[in-house]
Every structure is written in structure tokens, then in C-alpha cells.
Amino acid sequence: MMRFILPFVLFVILSVFLYRGLGRDTAEIPSPLVGKAAPAFVLPLLHEPAKQFASKEMLGKVWLLNVWASWCSSCKDEHPLLMNFSQQHIVPVVGMDYKDKPVDGNETLKAAGDPYNLVVSDIDGSVGFNFGVYGVPETYVIDKQGIIRYKLIGPVTPQNLQKTILPMVARLQAQ
Amino acid sequence: MKPRQKRALFIIVGIAAVGLAVGLVLNALKDNVSLYFTPTQVYNKEAPQNRNFRIGGLVEAGSVKREKDGLTVHFMITDLKRSLPVVYKGILPDLFKEGKGVVAQGKMEADGQMHVSEVLAKHDENYMPPEAKDALKRAAAPQVVAPVAK
Amino acid sequence: MIPELGHFSLIIALFLGMILGVLPILGAARNNSVLMGVARPLAYGQFVFVSLAFSALAYAFLANDFSVLYVAEHSNSHLPGQYRFAAIWGGHEGSLLLWALFLSVWTAAVAIFSRHLPEEMVARVLGVMGLISVGFIMFMLFTSSPFTRLLPAAADGQDLNPLLQDPGLVIHPPMLYMGYVGFSVAYAFAISALLGGKLDATWARWSRPWTTVAWVFMTIGIMLGSGWAYYELGWGGWWFWDPVENASFMPWLLGTALIHSLAVTEKRGAFKSWTVLLAIGAFSLSLLGTFLVRSGVLTSVHSFAADPKRGIFILSFLVLVIGASLLLFAWRAPKVGLGGKFDILSRESLLLSNNVLLSVASASVFIGTLYPLFMDALGYGKLSVGPPYFEAVFVPLMIPMVFMMGLGPLARWKKMSVPDLARRVQWGFASALVLALILPLSMGRFLSLESNKFSAMVVLGLLMAFWIIASLVISLKQRWSGQGTFMARVRRQSMSYYGMQAAHLGMAIFIIGVTLVKGYETERDVRMNVGDTVMAGGFEFRFKGVTQTAGPNYTASTGHVLVYQDGRSLGELLPEKRQYNASGMPMTDASIQPGVFRDLYVSLGEPISESDGAWAVRVYIKPFVDWIWAGCLLMGLGGILAVSDRRYRIHKKAVLATAPQSSIHI
Numbered sequence: 001m002m003r004f005i006l007p008f009v010l011f012v013i014l015s016v017f018l019y020r021g022l023g024r025d026t027a028e029i030p031s032p033l034v035g036k037a038a039p040a041f042v043l044p045l046l047h048e049p050a051k052q053f054a055s056k057e058m059l060g061k062v063w064l065l066n067v068w069a070s071w072c073s074s075c076k077d078e079h080p081l082l083m084n085f086s087q088q089h090i091v092p093v094v095g096m097d098y099k100d101k102p103v104d105g106n107e108t109l110k111a112a113g114d115p116y117n118l119v120v121s122d123i124d125g126s127v128g129f130n131f132g133v134y135g136v137p138e139t140y141v142i143d144k145q146g147i148i149r150y151k152l153i154g155p156v157t158p159q160n161l162q163k164t165i166l167p168m169v170a171r172l173q174a175q
Numbered sequence: 176m177k178p179r180q181k182r183a184l185f186i187i188v189g190i191a192a193v194g195l196a197v198g199l200v201l202n203a204l205k206d207n208v209s210l211y212f213t214p215t216q217v218y219n220k221e222a223p224q225n226r227n228f229r230i231g232g233l234v235e236a237g238s239v240k241r242e243k244d245g246l247t248v249h250f251m252i253t254d255l256k257r258s259l260p261v262v263y264k265g266i267l268p269d270l271f272k273e274g275k276g277v278v279a280q281g282k283m284e285a286d287g288q289m290h291v292s293e294v295l296a297k298h299d300e301n302y303m304p305p306e307a308k309d310a311l312k313r314a315a316a317p318q319v320v321a322p323v324a325k
Numbered sequence: 326m327i328p329e330l331g332h333f334s335l336i337i338a339l340f341l342g343m344i345l346g347v348l349p350i351l352g353a354a355r356n357n358s359v360l361m362g363v364a365r366p367l368a369y370g371q372f373v374f375v376s377l378a379f380s381a382l383a384y385a386f387l388a389n390d391f392s393v394l395y396v397a398e399h400s401n402s403h404l405p406g407q408y409r410f411a412a413i414w415g416g417h418e419g420s421l422l423l424w425a426l427f428l429s430v431w432t433a434a435v436a437i438f439s440r441h442l443p444e445e446m447v448a449r450v451l452g453v454m455g456l457i458s459v460g461f462i463m464f465m466l467f468t469s470s471p472f473t474r475l476l477p478a479a480a481d482g483q484d485l486n487p488l489l490q491d492p493g494l495v496i497h498p499p500m501l502y503m504g505y506v507g508f509s510v511a512y513a514f515a516i517s518a519l520l521g522g523k524l525d526a527t528w529a530r531w532s533r534p535w536t537t538v539a540w541v542f543m544t545i546g547i548m549l550g551s552g553w554a555y556y557e558l559g560w561g562g563w564w565f566w567d568p569v570e571n572a573s574f575m576p577w578l579l580g581t582a583l584i585h586s587l588a589v590t591e592k593r594g595a596f597k598s599w600t601v602l603l604a605i606g607a608f609s610l611s612l613l614g615t616f617l618v619r620s621g622v623l624t625s626v627h628s629f630a631a632d633p634k635r636g637i638f639i640l641s642f643l644v645l646v647i648g649a650s651l652l653l654f655a656w657r658a659p660k661v662g663l664g665g666k667f668d669i670l671s672r673e674s675l676l677l678s679n680n681v682l683l684s685v686a687s688a689s690v691f692i693g694t695l696y697p698l699f700m701d702a703l704g705y706g707k708l709s710v711g712p713p714y715f716e717a718v719f720v721p722l723m724i725p726m727v728f729m730m731g732l733g734p735l736a737r738w739k740k741m742s743v744p745d746l747a748r749r750v751q752w753g754f755a756s757a758l759v760l761a762l763i764l765p766l767s768m769g770r771f772l773s774l775e776s777n778k779f780s781a782m783v784v785l786g787l788l789m790a791f792w793i794i795a796s797l798v799i800s801l802k803q804r805w806s807g808q809g810t811f812m813a814r815v816r817r818q819s820m821s822y823y824g825m826q827a828a829h830l831g832m833a834i835f836i837i838g839v840t841l842v843k844g845y846e847t848e849r850d851v852r853m854n855v856g857d858t859v860m861a862g863g864f865e866f867r868f869k870g871v872t873q874t875a876g877p878n879y880t881a882s883t884g885h886v887l888v889y890q891d892g893r894s895l896g897e898l899l900p901e902k903r904q905y906n907a908s909g910m911p912m913t914d915a916s917i918q919p920g921v922f923r924d925l926y927v928s929l930g931e932p933i934s935e936s937d938g939a940w941a942v943r944v945y946i947k948p949f950v951d952w953i954w955a956g957c958l959l960m961g962l963g964g965i966l967a968v969s970d971r972r973y974r975i976h977k978k979a980v981l982a983t984a985p986q987s988s989i990h991i
Contacts, residue, residue, distance in 0.1 A: 004658045007602060008651035011609075015644050017695070018616070020702040125236070132233075133274075184669060189681065196685045199718050200692055207714035208696070211707040229709060245852030245933035246941055265850050266560075266930030266941045269911040280711075 038065070038140065038148045039130035043120035046097050046105050053094075053120050058142070062172045064093045064165070065140040066116070066156075067128060070104035072136040078155035082115035085161065091169045095119035098128045098136055141165060143172045209280055214252055214259040217283070224283060230259060230291075231278045239273055249288075252277060260288045270296035328393050331381025332472040338374035338429070339462040341367050345455030349448035353521070361448035365436045368451050371458065372433040379413075379426045382471050386413055392478030395419060395471040401484035401907045403878040411495040412485040417635075418471035420498060424615075425461050427499075427506040428454065435510060435535070442531060449517030450510070457509055460642045468635045484878065484907030493553030501546030501573055505611040507539020508580060512608035515601045516650055519657040524597045529590035532604070534968045536587060540580045541964035547573055548957035556917055561848065561926050561945045563953060566715040571694040572614030575687050579607040582683035585676050593738060595666075595673055598658040599680070605654060609647040610687070616643050617694070668740040675733045682726040689718040727789040727836070730829060731796035735803075753795030761787035768845065786840025793833040797826050821970040828963025835956025841949035850930065854939045862946035864925060865889040866898075870938050871929075879905045881914070884929045884940065888918070898927045900942075915943075923948045 042054040066082065068075040086093055095116035097105040102121050109119070122128050131140065132151075141150040150168055152160060211229045212222045222228050235258055238251035246265060250273075251258040261279060271277065271294060281291030345367040352360025382395075386409045391397040399416045400409050414420040432454045439447045465471070488494075514532035518524045550570070555563040564570065583603040590600045616639045667673035693710045700708055731753075736746060765783050804822070805814045847862035855870040869885040881901040888895040901914040915928035923946055930941030 004598070005655040007606075008648065008655050011647055011651055015640070015648070017699055017702050018640055018643075021698040129236070181669060192678075192681060193685065196689065196718075196722065199721055200689050203714045203717035204693075204696065204710070207711045207717065208708050209711065211709070241933065245939060246850060266943055269913055 034148055034151055036148060038142050038146050039127065040146075041120075041122075041127040041130070043096075043122055043127060046095075046102055046109075046119040046121040049102060049121070053118060055146070058092070058094070059146050060144050062091055062144055062169055063142055064091055064169075065096060065131075065142060066093055067096045067098045067131070067133050067136055067138045067140075069098045069100040069136050070108040071100065075137045075155070076112070078137055078157070079112050079115070081156055081158065081161065083113050085156075086115040086117075090166070091173070092117045096128065097121040098133060099123070099125040139165070141168055141172070144175065211278075213254045214257040215254055217259050217289070218257040222283065227280055227282055227292075229278055229280045230261075230289060232259075232276070234271065234273050234275055234277050236273045252279065252289075261291055262288050263291050263294055265294075267294060268296040272296070327381050327384050328390070328472040328474070331378040331385075332466075332470060334374040334377040334381065335425075335462060335466060335470075335472075338371050338378065338425075339459060339466065341371040341374065342455045342458040342462060345371065346452055346459055348452075349455075350452035350520070353445035353448040353452070353517075356445070358444060361444050364448045364451040364455075367455065368429075368432045368436040371455070372429040375422075375426050375429040375458075375462075379422055382413055382419060382422060383410060385472075386410060389482070390478075391480070391482050392474055392476065393471075394473045394475040397475050397479040397482045399482065399485050401482040401878060403906070404482075404485055404490070405877055407492075407495060408485055408490050411489070414498050414502075415485045415489050415494075418465065418469045420502070421461065421465050421469060422471055423499065424502055424506060425458060425465065427502050428458050428461065428509060431506055431510055432458070435513075439531075445521060446517055446531070449520055450513045453513035453516045454509060457513075457646065460646065464635075464638050464642065468638050481907070484905060487879070487903065487905045487908065487910050487912040488557060490878075491553065491557055493549055493557065497546060497549040497553055499546075500542050500549055504539050504541075504543025504546050504580075505573075505576065505614065507535065507542055508576060508604075508608040508611050510535040510539065511583065511604045512650070515604035516653065519601060519650075519653050522657060522660065524601065526591050526594050529587045529600065533584075533587045533591060534973050536580070536583055536604075537964050537968050540577075540584055541961045541968075543573070543577050543580060544957055544961045544964065547577060548954050548961070551957075552954050555950070556915055558913075560913075560928065560943065561846075561915070561947060563842075563950065566690075566693070566712040568694050569618055571690050572617050575690050575694075576607050576610040576614060578683050578687035578690070579603060579610055582680045582687075583607050585683075586680050589673055589676050593667065593673060596677065596680075598654075599677075601658065602654060603680070603684075605647070605650045606684075609643075609650075610691075612639075612643055612646060616640060667738070670736075670743055671740050672733060672736040672738045675729045675736055679726055679729050679733065682722055682729075686719060686722045686726075689722065690715065693718070724785070724789065727793065727832070730832065731792045734800050734825065734829070735796060749799060750796065753799050754792060757788055757791035757795045760791050761785075765844075768841070780844055783840055783844040786836055786844070790833040790836040790840070793829055793836075797830055797833075800826065819970055819972070821967040821972075824963045824965070824967030824970070826963070827966055828960045831956045831959030831961075831963055833956070834952050834959060838949050838952030838954075838956055842947050842953070845948045846950075847946040849944045851942055851944065852933055852939055853942045854937055859942075859944055861944045862923075863890065864895070864946060866927065866942075866944050868940070868942060871932075871940060874901075876903065878907065879903045879912075882929065882932075884916075884927070884942065886916070886927050886942070888925055895925070898925065900927045900929045902929045902931075919951055921951070924950050 038055065040055050042052050045051045045053055082093065093116050095118070097119055100121065100123070102123070105119070105121060109116075125133070131138075137155055139152040139156055140148050143149050149172060150164065152165070156165070209227050209229050210223075211231055214230065214232050216222055217230065222230075230252055232252040232254045235251035235253045238249075238258075240249045241247070242249070248263050248267060250261055250263075252261055253259070261281075263279070263281075275296060278295040279289070279291040280293040281289050284290050345364060348360045349364035349367075352358070352362075382393075384390075385393045385396050386400055387406070389396070389400065389402050389409075391400075395416060395418050396412075399412045399419070404412065412419075414423045432451060435450055435454065436447070439450070511532050514528065514535070518528045547570075550573070551563045554565065555561065583600065583606075586596050586600045586603050589595050590597055616636075693714050696710050697708055700706065732746065732750070735749060761784050764787055765780070768783075804818050805811070807814055807817075809817075849859060849861045851857075851859050853859065853868035855868060858865055858867045860866075865888070867887040867889070869887060871882045871884050874881045874883045881903040884898075884900045884902075886898045886900065888898060896918060898916040898918060900916040903912040903914055904910070905912065913928050915926055917927075918925040926943075926945035926947055928943045930943060933939045933941055
């Protein structure tokens with residue numbers, strides 16, 4: 001009798017929707033910059049404010065941009081991991097000291113160690129704004145063409161480093 | 176009444192009831208669904224004019240300003256391409272912060288600002304179990320703006 | 326070491342569940358009593374090992390073992406002891422373990438209290454529950470073990486979410502889970518009846534008390550959740566129609582339909598296949614609720630998508646359990662037959678209509694909850710469905726339901742006479758109508774509002790509530806008439822009759838609470854300087870400023886608000902704005918002065934000016950709001966009374982076979 005199979009048919013249709021709904025976020029706001037070119041910038045170095053660094057110099061290389069600040073407490077959580085990571089020389093890490101006084105930034109690195117290949121200082125946060133920084137720390141994976149491939153909001157952890165960032169870096173470097 | 180007639184009547188009543196319910200549901204859905212838009216879409220005039228909709232984005236740093244009454248708040252919601260001025264009257268949720276994610280519901284008015292009646296702050300500080308996330312969402316969401324005494 | 330033991334116990338429990346899910350069902354099919362006989366010992370064994378696993382996790386929490394990842398994520402050494410225990414179910418992995426624990430508790434309970442059931446029935450029921458436990462324990466072991474180690478160990482934990490640090494949360498999830506899992510018993514009975522091909526009145530009688538107990542847990546669980554939201558979330562709402570709440574409300578609605586439908590199946594042998602479908606549906610919705618909450622499919626405003634692996638696992642489990650049972654239903658139900666005949670106007674038809682309305686209500690909640698998902702999956706863009714949708718659909722469905730709820734207990738089985746019934750209820754209905762029209766006229770003064778408000782919704786709400794009460798009075802008057810002393814006449818009625826009436830009265834009280842709080846509440850958001858006063862609903866609130874206080878694991882700004890009515894002091898309210906140390910999360914803690922006729926509710930918004938200490942303050946007067954929860958409590962009590970009915974304790978088959986003719990049990 002048909003009517004007894006009706007509940008089953010309805011349920012099958014529902015399951016299809018549930019399956020398609022998996023992994024979706026009905027209210028997700030896609031990060032507008034992932035997959036787009038990283039905003040180009042020229043900023044003074046934190047250690048030697050007289051010298052400047054232009055993001056163009058990194059073209060042809062896969063690199064990480066790590067946005068941090070001396071006033072940011074969760075940056076201290078990720079710091080030991082970054083120290084350890086930078087010693088492996090897998091990928092260059094550029095630090096961006098965001099909305100911070102250079103004096104404070106320098107002091108923090110002196111006390112805790114400097115994991116960065118170089119550090120720029122974005123005193124007024126204008127470059128950070130272009131990147132869409134909204135919670136420090138943030139980490140960007142940028143490929144050889146200067147395109148942002150991944151954006152991590154919040155501290156780097158052993159899990160997201162091993163599972164997401166490193167595989168992505170390896171893939172991009174192989175291209 | 177014969178059993179067959181009885182049966183037919185049952186079926187007719189049943190179908191009528193279900194039809195009524197479907198009508199109710201469709202009608203209610205028509206009026207109470209709000210679509211999500213981004214500030215860029217609003218800028219491109221893709222958002223409805225005389226209808227509530229939801230806007231998602233970040234609270235632009237440095238944009239939050241209070242009027243003298245202490246309860247009317249002006250701020251900008253940005254998707255990092257375009258920013259939309261927003262007015263809200265009432266108590267903001269605990270997690271509302273400059274530079275953090277926000278979802279607001281309201282209508283565009285003639286003054287070019289979006290007048291919102293509901294502000295939900297996004298929580299993305301750390302991992303939460305779904306119940307807690309959901310509770311946070313509710314905690315963060317003043318649903319209706321109450322009459323405000325100045 | 327202890328966490329590893331816990332993990333190991335879970336593995337043993339999994340194997341026990343696998344054996345439990347196969348051998349007894351096989352035994353029942355082949356009529357092999359040896360195979361069927363292993364069901365009970367296995368059920369007890371599984372209970373022992375799941376309890377061991379749960380104790381191991383409890384130990385890790387109480388001993389602050391931060392080398393366990395789950396403990397490090399959900400606890401903190403400064404967390405007070407009772408919350409360290411409650412933190413066991415403060416996250417995903419632990420609440421699954423609680424689910425599994427309760428499932429094994431229900432299974433063991435069925436094993437203990439089923440001595441009078443036929444052996445193959447017990448074997449099948451326990452077997453089906455064993456299969457469900459296999460799914461859940463596998464889910465835990467493969468995707469979300471609470472015993473995973475964190476090496477090196479964390480120095481301290483990240484703390485339990487501040488919102489969850491509340492006595493309400495200590496008991497709300499366990500109650501709700503007991504309800505969710507409890508429906509698995511009704512489900513298991515239905516499936517074993519389908520498997521055995523014997524769907525008769527006795528099947529309904531056996532599964533009734535179990536279903537009612539599960540329903541009671543669920544009712545109380547939902548009530549606690551709603552109460553918790555009211556006093557903990559800081560803006561005075563008690564129901565939000567959000568996905569997590571709906572996830573528990575849908576199975577409740579279907580469970581309520583099931584209780585009533587089981588009554589008809591037991592008494593009259595009617596609706597058999599419908600009852601089976603409801604039993605499958607109630608448990609399926611419990612599982613679906615778990616899926617919706619766990620998979621992150623619907624936790625819309627949050628940016629953290631849950632682990633998709635988990636989603637896939639639960640979805641597969643869901644498809645397997647629900648799909649298989651619906652197929653089994655499609656295969657077996659046609660043989661069941663429709664059962665007893667009844668007229669278009671009879672108690673059966675009233676109950677059937679109520680069933681349909683409850684199911685449709687459940688379906689409408691379902692559609693509203695999943696609509697954003699459907700539209701997104703079909704590419705129509707992202708949207709949200711607001712609370713007005715649910716109110717617009719729900720209220721019109723509930724009005725005829727409540728009307729029939731009053732008629733049902735008065736109507737006769739099989740065939741009722743409309744003129745006779747109308748004569749019996751006419752005075753009851755008339756007085757309910759008059760009271761509902763008059764009461765709003767004086768409500769304003771009674772609640773010391775500025776003016777009387779008279780709205781159609783209030784009249785309608787009160788009419789529904791008084792109608793239920795009137796029908797209850799009529800019914801009691803009939804039942805208590807006759808020979809003997811008053812006490813003897815009272816005692817002559819069964820407990821399940823009183824249980825039904827108590828639950829219906831609870832519904833009336835609930836409706837009164839909802840109607841009056843919606844109709845007469847006063848809400849004010851104001852800016853208050855130190856020394857300012859604000860008038861709200863005849864009460865005067867004076868803001869004396871904010872002091873800083875420290876809790877065990879947080880610091881707080883405590884507002885001091887004095888309340889006066891007609892110049893008389895009603896005391897001080899102390900709302901808090903807390904900042905939790907470990908997570909840095911802010912939290913609003915409202916201060917409430919509860920009362921039978923109104924709650925005074927004050928919560929702090931945000932500081933507006935540092936210099937003069939002005940704050941944004943929320944001031945609410947909530948008339949009759951506590952009646953909402955009192956009503957739910959009474960519904961739960963009704964369920965307990967119904968279960969305590971004597972006939973459930975008489976285990977002789979001879980007695981079971983003859984259904985009492987005169988008394989009416991719903």
C-alpha cells in the first residue's frame with residue numbers, strides 16, 4: 001500500500017537536504033579576501049624604522065603574514081609555537097605589528113624572542129584594515145603570485161598548523 | 176452513514192486540515208523570512224527598500240558613536256569593501272565590539288541609514304559546544320527594542 | 326591511567342552492545358530461548374561499563390586532570406566543584422557520553438521492569454536499544470572521544486562557558502537527555518512489535534508507562550531550559566524559537582501526540598499503525614535534534630562550522646535508524662489493520678484530530694527550523710526565519726486543539742451524542758467566555774498598570790485557559806457524584822484520570838502565564854545616572870550606582886537598584902555584569918524578584934559614561950510569568966500521577982487482557 005511507504009519517501013528527500021546542508025553555514029559571511037590578491041603595502045621595519053619593506057619583494061615566494069601586537073594577549077599564546085616553527089625554516093614569516101607603539105613591539109620581541117624573518121610596523125592600522133584584520137592575532141598564507149590562500153583568525157595552534165597551514169604551504173611551494 | 180461515506184468524510188476533513196496548515200505556513204513564511212545581505216549588496220541597491228532584511232559584517236573600528244541619550248548608537252557595518260551606516264536604539268549585546276562580527280536586522284530609511292531593531296554579535300573567540308554557542312547567540316540578541324524612556 | 330580505563334570500558338560497552346543488538350533479536354526470530362536469555366545480562370553489563378566510563382570522566386574533571394583534552398577545554402582549577410561536575414556535559418563529547426549513559430540506564434530499567442512481558446518481546450526491545458547504543462558509542466569512539474589526551478598537559482583549563490555556570494545547567498541537559506533517550510524505549514517497543522508482527526492492545530499498554538516517563542523528563546527538561554534562558558540570558562525572554570529549542574520542542578509535540586494515541590490503541594485498539602508511526606517519529610525527531618545541534622548545520626550566527634566528519638557520521642546513523650524503521654513500517658504496517666471502529670464524533674475522533682494538530686504543529690516547527698537550510702541548499706540565498714513565523718503558525722493550530730482538549734475527557738468512546746455533550750458543557754463554556762471578557766477590564770488595576778489594556782489576544786488566551794478549567798470542573802463533578810462518602814468517591818477514580826486532569830490543568834495555567842505576560846508586560850531600556858529613578862508599570866526603580874565585586878572565577882560590576890511601590894520599599898535588586906577571568910568573556914546576570922503575580926526584572930546593559938557612572942539599564946515587569954513554568958511542572962506531575970496508576974503494577978496477564986469498561990484513562 002502506497003500510503004505506508006510515504007513516510008519513508010519524505011524522509012529520503014529530507015536526508016538529501018540534510019546532506020547538502022552539512023558543512024554549510026546558513027549565515028556565513030565569506031571572507032572577502034581569500035582567493036584575491038593581497039593588498040600591496042610598503043611599511044617601515046620595526047627594528048629599523050628608517051628602512052622600508054614592500055610586499056612586492058615577496059612575489060615568487062610562499063610566505064606567511066602574522067599580524068600581532070604587544071597589547072594582544074592571545075598573541076603570547078601562539079608566540080612559543082612560532083618561535084619553534086621559525087627555527088625549522090619551512091617558510092618565511094613576516095610579522096606585522098598592528099596598531100602598536102614600535103617601542104612596545106620591540107620590547108616584546110626582545111623579551112620573548114623574535115620568530116619573524118622581518119617585522120613591519122603598521123602603526124595606524126591602515127594596512128591591517130585593507131587586509132580586513134578584525135581580531136589580532138591573524139595569520140595569512142600568501143602564495144607565489146601574491147594571492148591570499150588562507151586566513152586564520154585567532155592564535156596559531158599545533159592542530160591548525162599541522163592540519164591546515166603546513167599542508168597548504170607545501171602544496172603552494174610545489175606549484 | 177455508511178462506512179465508505181464515513182471514510183471519505185474523514186479523508187476530506189484530513190485534507191482540509193492539512194491544506195489549511197500548509198496555507199498558514201506559507202503565509203507566515205512569506206512575511207517573516209528575512210534575507211541576508213552584505214554592505215556591498217546594499218550599496219549596489221540589491222537589498223529591498225521597504226522590507227526588513229539582515230545585514231552581516233564587521234563593526235568598523237572607531238565608528239561606534241552614542242547620542243546624548245546614551246541609548247541611540249550609530250555605527251558602521253563593513254564587509255571591507257563598503258560600509259553601511261546603522262542606527263540602533265537600545266542595549267547592545269555583551270559581545271558587540273568594534274572590529275568584531277555582527278548581524279543586524281532592520282530596514283533602509285530615507286536618511287540613507289539602516290535603522291535596525293535587532294543586533295546579534297558574533298562570537299568567535301574560541302570553540303564552543305553548539306548549545307553554548309546557541310545560548311551565546313541568544314544572550315547576544317536583544318530581540319525587540321523596548322520603548323525607550325529618555 | 327583512569328581516562329584510559331574509561332576509554333577501555335567504552336570499548337567493552339560497544340562490544341556488549343553489538344552482541345545485545347544481534348543475538349537476542351536472532352533468538353526471537355528463531356524462537357531460541359538461550360539466545361533470548363542473554364539480553365538481560367548484556368543490558369546490565371553494558372550499564373556497568375558505560376557507568377565506569379562516565380565515572381572515569383567525572384574523576385578527570387573533579388581531579389582537574391588537564392592532560393585530558395576535553396577537561397582542559399571545559400574546566401578550570403578555579404571552577405567551583407559542582408560546576409566541575411556539570412562541565413562533564415558542558416561540551417560535545419561529554420554530552421554524548423551522558424546520552425550513552427542514559428541509554429544504558431533506560432535499557433537496564435527495561436530489563437528490570439519487564440519480568441511480566443513475553444520473552445521474545447523483551448529480547449527484541451533490548452536488542453533494538455542495544456543497536457542504538459552501538460551507533461552512539463561508535464560515534465564517540467571514532468569522532469569524539471572525551472578521553473583524548475593532551476600532551477603536554479595544559480597548566481590550567483580554558484574554563485566552562487560562563488553561561489553554563491549556573492544551577493539550571495547542572496540539571497537541564499540531563500533532564501532533556503533522559504527525555505530524548507527515553508523515547509528510544511517507545512521506539513524499541515514499536516520496532517519489536519513490527520518485527521514480531523503482533524500489534525495489539527497489550528503492546529500499547531506495555532509501552533505507555535515508559536513513554537509517559539520519558540515525556541515527563543522532557544517536559545521538565547524543556548521547562549528548565551526555558552527558565553534558565555529567562556534568568557540567565559539577561560533580556561527576559563523565555564522562549565526564542567531558535568533551532569536548539571525547536572530541536573527539543575518537536576519531539577515533545579510528537580511525544581504528546583504519542584501519549585494520547587497510545588491511550589486509544591490500548592483502550593480501543595484503534596490507530597494502531599498511526600501510533601507505531603508516532604513512536605518512530607518521536608524518537609527520530611530526538612535523533613534529528615541531536616543531529617541538528619551537533620552537526621553545526623543550524624547554529625547559524627556562529628562562524629565555527631562543526632567538524633563535518635561528525636556531521637556525516639550522525640547523518641549516516643540517522644539515515645540507517647530512521648530509514649530502516651520507516652521501511653520496516655512500510656513493509657509490516659499494512660498487515661496490522663486499522664483496529665476498532667468509531668464514529669465521526671467520538672472520543673476517538675477528537676483524539677485523532679488532536680493528534681493530527683500536534684503532528685502538524687510539529688511539522689510547522691520543523692519547516693520553520695529547516696527552511697533556511699532548504700533554501701540555501703537550493704541556491705536561493707541565505708535567510709533566516711524569525712519568531713513571528715512560529716507564532717503566526719502555532720497559535721491558530723493550538724486554538725482548535727485546546728478546544729478539543731476540553732471536550733475530549735467529557736466525550737464518550739465510539740460514538741457521542743452532540744446535543745448531549747453540548748448540554749453538558751454549555752454552562753462551562755459560557756462562564757469561561759464571560760470571565761475571559763470581564764477579567765481584562767480589571768487586570769490593569771490589579772497589576773497596577775497605568776491603564777487597562779483590552780486586547781483580543783488576551784481574551785482569546787484566557788478563554789482557552791478557562792475553557793480547560795471549566796471542562797475539568799464538569800468532569801470532576803460527574804466523576805465524584807454517586808454513592809458513598811466524598812473521600813470514597815474521590816478514591817474511586819483512577820490515578821491516571823487524575824494525572825490526565827492535572828496535566829490539562831497545567832496546560833491551562835501555562836496558557837494563562839503566556840497570555841498575561843505577553844499582554845501586560847512592561848519593558849524599559851533606559852539610561853540611568855546614579856540617583857536616577859524610572860517608573861515602570863507602577864513600580865519605581867532607583868539606581869544607586871555600581872560597585873565592583875569579585876566571584877570565585879570572575880569579577881563583576883554589581884548594580885544597586887532600589888524598588889518602590891507607592892512609596893513602600895520592595896527591596897534591592899543586584900544585577901551583575903560579569904567578566905570571567907579565564908575566558909575573558911562578558912556575561913549579564915539579571916536580578917529578579919519573583920512573585921506569584923509578577924516578576925521584577927533588572928539587568929545591566931553597558932556603562933555609558935565613565936565619569937558620572939551612568940549605565941544603560943533594562944527594567945522589566947513580567948506579570949504572571951512564573952505561571953508558565955508552574956504549568957509545565959503541573960504537566961510533569963500529571964505524567965507522574967498517570968504512571969503511578971495501579972494497573973501498571975498488576976502484572977498478571979489475565980488482568981491485562983480485560984480493559985476496564987467504565988473508567989476513561991488518557
